Amino acid sequence: MRMLVLGGGWFVGRALVMAGHDAGHEVTVFNRGRSAPPPGPVTVVRGDRTDAADLRRLAGHGPWDVVVDVHGVVPRQVGAAARVLRGVVGRYVLVSTVSAYRDWPERAVHEGSPVKAGDPDADPEDWSWGTGVYGQLKAGAEAAAARAVDEQRLVVLRPGVILGPGEYGGRLTWWLRRAAAGGELLAPGASGDVLRPVDVRDLAAFILRLVEQQASGTYNVAGPVGRDTWGHLVEACLAATGATATVRWVDGEWLADQGVQQWVELPMWRTAPGTWAIDTTRAEGAGLTCRPLVETVADTWAWLSAGGQPVTTDRESMHGLGLARERELLERWRARLSAR
Ligand SMILES: NC(=O)c1ccc[n+]([C@@H]2O[C@H](COP(=O)([O-])OP(=O)(O)OC[C@H]3O[C@@H](n4cnc5c(N)ncnc54)[C@H](OP(=O)(O)O)[C@@H]3O)[C@@H](O)[C@H]2O)c1
DSSP states (O other), X not given: OEEEEEOOSSSHHHHHHHHHHHTTOEEEEEEOSOSOOOSSSOEEEEOOTTOHHHHHHHHTTOOEEEEEEOSOOXXXXXXXXXXXXXXXXXXXXXXXXXXXXXXTTTSOBOTTSOBOOOOTTOOOSOOOTTSSOHHHHXXXXXXXXXXXXXXXXXXXXXXXXXXXXXOOSSSHXXXXXXXXXXXXXXXXXXXXXXXXXXXXXXXXXXXXXXXXXXOOEEEEEOOXXXXXXXXXXXXXXXXXXXXXXXXXXXXXXXXXXXXXXXETTEETOOOOTTTTOBOOHHHHHTTOOOOOHHHHHHHHHHHHHTTOOOXXXXXXXXXXXXXXXXXXXXXXXXXXXXXX
């Protein structure tokens, strides 16, 4: 299979390039060349997706059986690429997100749940994580792809949280570094609370599986229901780093009342009831399989310990709780318990 990856250098795209290469596919990547070169023998086309001439030049390298737009967030950019490439590709895959759903994380979502009102022509001059527009832009990006490509050829992935080697969001990487520091560790909620991240390599394998099956439509992607808990995550981080820590489970509602910023200060923690209520029946039916969380955690630590450097974005720095603030919260929590 000839596969084109728009992006390919940071995390999801990189895992996809590796998976495509391992599966014997002929892979082309398109990016500006600022990120690390892709692994393996890959055809590299340098260019900027915001530049129409670069996109036209890229199309001249086709045809491909599939293009995967991994990087796309800005609707106008997603639409522009889809219009230029649709004549030289078979299947068109867009990596979107559960954040595109109108009601996530407040309510459970399935593929038919309403999405945010996204404008397929939106082209914000500048946008950044934390500005609250990401989900809306991704909904617009989906609409832009759907306008350009027939639905029989279009696949849209809506993953929840993606973890694994190469992660640059500062979620698991933050928890690993925190575990490695040992001491008294504040863990949110209860050890039995669920979470359902997906390993980036399992997402990549799933994308390839969908393309091989000539699938179309929308697929939520998250870890298995009822398998992983916060207790497993924290234990796996301690085991991977070899650190010892006294884990203090602190009530989630109380943390929220203290103003702890959910999803950000304690990455992946959120009290909203729909956070992990992502229906993945469709993806499982199409062959999504998920490795054990402990493997994701261990491999991410191995990658970090071997000098793995996440790409620098404004995203990683958003995440995490300072040690001083953690200590202060733990003291307040202890005082509350003893006052009871
Ligand atoms: N992380 C999560 O938990 C999560 C959850 C749900 C969905 N997602 C989605 O998953 C995807 C993750 O993508 P990723 O960042 O890991 O993808 P990636 O394909 O590994 O990396 C992004 C690539 O885009 C290239 N790029 C950036 N600006 C460009 C431009 N103007 N023109 C051409 N290339 C450009 C970068 O290379 P250069 O800098 O060299 O150009 C880089 O190779 C995103 O769509 C995200 O919304 C993530």
